[in-house]
Amino acid sequence: MNKYKICVYAICKNEEQFVDRWMNVVTEADIVIVTDTGSTDSTVKKLLNRGAIVYKEKIQPWRFDVARNIAMNHIPEDVDICVSNDLDEVFEAGWRQKLEKAWNPNCTRARYLFTWSYHEDGSPNKQFPMEKIHSRKGFNWIHPVHEILAYNGTAKENTIWIPEIILNHYPDLSKPRSQYLSLLELSAKENPDDDRGVFWLGREYMYYKKYYASISTLKKYLNMPTATWAEERCAAMRFIARDYENIGSLHEARMWLYKAIAECHYVREPYLDMAQLGYLESDWPLVKLMTNEALKINTRTESYLLEISSWDYTLYDLAAISNYRLGLYEKSYKYAAKACEMSPENERLKNNLYLISLKVK
Incomplete structure (x- = not known):
């Protein structure tokens, strides 16, 4: 017998191809409620046929937080x-039973993989x-994009961790993200003291190849007193380095990558970026050093910033x-063999391994 009444809720637009797969799993809940924001395909019809309750809403101007609220x-x-x-x-099947087993009346939110x-x-x-996953009362969504679920309840927030619940993401890569930049700019304007929003805006400028805007925004982020998470600060420095590399300032790029390594020496990403910069400059001792240091790190942080x-x-x-460029052929062969093992269908890697093998005595 179920202990709690559970509702899955979602927003959607033109997602007919996902309906059946999604409904096959979310129907473990007591109620499935979907807010459609303007579908022109058969999304709504398919959801209704599968038992979902559907509301049609027009949201102008578009904001993700408004839609989710x-x-x-x-x-x-x-x-x-x-x-x-x-x-x-898509949740892995059996999620409801795992949720009910872990939840208690004092819980406000659940974390999962x-x-x-x-x-x-x-x-x-x-x-x-x-x-x-959250209780019915005490929450609202904030920020126009990269929206987060904020707690505003009167009782102390009580979050539980349920690693047995796994949610798998299969994104529709054909959907444009053109609206993200303007919404991130709006979010930064509305929430100037939100360091995460400023970071995301700087990263988005980099994606849009607005390198100077990205540099100034990410430097602003780094100067914010609340920007204290070392891994995110390291990412900001790495992105600044990429911006400088793209405008041809390789010396500045290298300087920022050294800062990134100093900021967060226990993640591989800044070492890899420095190795790739060294590759561009044919600085083989640097590439060797950076790859060696990166491969000493065997634990992933599993944050969203992991690359x-x-x-x-x-x-x-x-x-x-x-190592090949430095004449260290046996070491080169060992690394090349490992690369091939990790990507066995990669023809370039296989060809490199063969060429290196010719140098090994």
């Missing part, structure tokens, strides 16, 4: 646990905690190339 307001008052879940996200990316064989690669290239074949590939 409207969706939340459609949840009945007698619901105990609310589960915010997009249609391109979110799978962002996958290995070639389909197994999870990049995972980090997500926390969009998969730091944990795939890339470091071994660069180590093989740098």
Whole structure:
């Protein structure tokens, strides 16, 4: 017998291809409520046919926080646990039983594992905690984009961790993200003291190749008194380095990467970025040093800032190339073999391994 009344709620637009896969799992809940924000395909019809309750809402100007708050307001008052879940996200079956087993009446929120990316064989690669399961009262969504669930209840917040619950993300890569930049600019304007929003805006400028805007915004972030998370500060420094590299200032790029390493020496990403910069400059001792230091790090932080290239074949590939250039052929072969092992279908890596083998006595 179920102990709690659980509602899954979502927003959507033109996601007909995801409906059946999504509904197959979320129907473990007592109620599934979807707020459609303007679908022109068969999304609404398919959701209704599968038993979801659908509300149609027009949100202008568009903001993700407004859309999600409207969706939340459609949840009945007698619901105990609310589960915010997009249609391109799929819980592993049995999530409800795991949630009810861990939840108690004093809980306000639950954290669980979110799978962002996958290995070639389909197994999870990049995972980090997500926390969009919450009690019915005391929450609202804030920020126009990269919205977060903020607690405003009267009792002390009580968050539980349920690693057995896994939510897998299968994004629709065809959807444009053109609205993100303007919404991030709006978010930074509305919340000038929110360091995370300023960081995301600086990163988005980098994605849009607005390198000077990215540099100034990320430097602003680094000077904010609340910007204290070392891994995120390291990422900001790495992004500044990429900006400088893209405008041709390689000396500035190198300086910022040294700062990034000093800021957070226990993640691989700044070492990899420095190795790649050394590769561009044919600085093989630097590449060798940086790949060696990076490969000493064997523990992933599993934060959202983790970059998969730091944990795939890339470091071994660069180590093989740098050792080869320095005449250290046996070491080069060892690294090249490992790179091939990690990416066995990569023809360039296989060809490199063969060429290196010719130098090994």
